[in-house]
Amino acid sequence: MQSTAAVRVRNLHRSFSRNGGVLNGLDLDIAPGEFVALIGRSGTGKSTLLRALAGLDRGVSGHGQISVPESVSVVFQDSRLLPWKRVLDNVTFGLRAGDAGERGRQALAEVGLAGRENAWPYQLSGGEQQRAALARSLVREPQLLLADEPFGALDALTRIRMHALLRKLCETHRPAVLLVTHDVDEAIVLADRVILLDAGVVRTDVRVELNRRSRSDAGFAELRTFLLDELGVAEEAR
Numbered sequence: 001m002q003s004t005a006a007v008r009v010r011n012l013h014r015s016f017s018r019n020g021g022v023l024n025g026l027d028l029d030i031a032p033g034e035f036v037a038l039i040g041r042s043g044t045g046k047s048t049l050l051r052a053l054a055g056l057d058r059g060v061s062g063h064g065q066i067s068v069p070e071s072v073s074v075v076f077q078d079s080r081l082l083p084w085k086r087v088l089d090n091v092t093f094g095l096r097a098g099d100a101g102e103r104g105r106q107a108l109a110e111v112g113l114a115g116r117e118n119a120w121p122y123q124l125s126g127g128e129q130q131r132a133a134l135a136r137s138l139v140r141e142p143q144l145l146l147a148d149e150p151f152g153a154l155d156a157l158t159r160i161r162m163h164a165l166l167r168k169l170c171e172t173h174r175p176a177v178l179l180v181t182h183d184v185d186e187a188i189v190l191a192d193r194v195i196l197l198d199a200g201v202v203r204t205d206v207r208v209e210l211n212r213r214s215r216s217d218a219g220f221a222e223l224r225t226f227l228l229d230e231l232g233v234a235e236e237a238r
């Protein structure tokens with residue numbers, strides 16, 4: 001039977017040593033256009049899973065089935081812009097289409113960087129660099145966007161702006177998304193589903209069904225408390 005999921009993972013195992021696995025038989029489906037946030041305590045294998053989906057873990061031992069779309073983009077905590085290329089050239093790097101420049105300009109405009117095409121990466125703020133990284137991903141129209149704490153290094157205000165931007169971009173381009181985050185609020189604000197990794201498997205999988213994604217909303221607070229409990233965060237630490 002043909003799978004209709006954008007991502008389908010079955011019985012995924014990964015380990016870095018003989019002393020136990022990081023991923024221990026993980027199953028996961030992500031539907032086309034679905035936004036999934038991945039949370040979990042430090043060292044539970046979130047980045048390992050993301051790298052496996054990105055095909056960036058060759059040489060790591062393990063087995064299991066992974067099916068992802070043809071077109072996958074990855075965004076990391078640091079922008080990974082090439083310092084010797086101007087912003088537009090970073091965004092279009094590797095694109096062969098004749099209209100790459102035009103598409104790159106359009107993507108930069110979408111992320112609020114119109115006019116900065118000829119800047120060098122060092123001339124951009126941290127938030128602007130992440131915007132450029134998003135433009136570089138989205139110009140490729142990926143069917144799957146993998147994001148590993150893309151806003152982790154940004155200040156709180158910039159992060160809130162980036163949340164709004166990412167939501168808008170996802171509504172326009174509709175990629176399936178897997179976002180690794182430590183921030184439970186970020187997960188609830190952005191995702192259709194939040195999954196929690198523990199001991200190398202998905203322990204919790206909840207759908208975010210809120211009318212308002214506002215921290216002041218009672219449903220938001222309830223889901224936040226539930227997820228923090230699942231993460232084992234003590235009451236006094238909240």
Ligand SMILES: Nc1ncnc2c1ncn2[C@@H]1O[C@H](COP(=O)(O)OP(=O)(O)OP(=O)(O)O)[C@@H](O)[C@H]1O
Nearest residue numbers: 016017022040041042043044045046047048049182
């Ligand atoms: N290249 C590697 N070589 C050896 N061990 C590794 C390697 N990469 C990750 N690990 C180990 O695998 C485990 C899972 O790491 P991973 O980075 O996937 O966790 P994570 O959930 O993303 O953690 P964090 O939230 O702290 O970023 C950790 O115990 C880590 O030490």
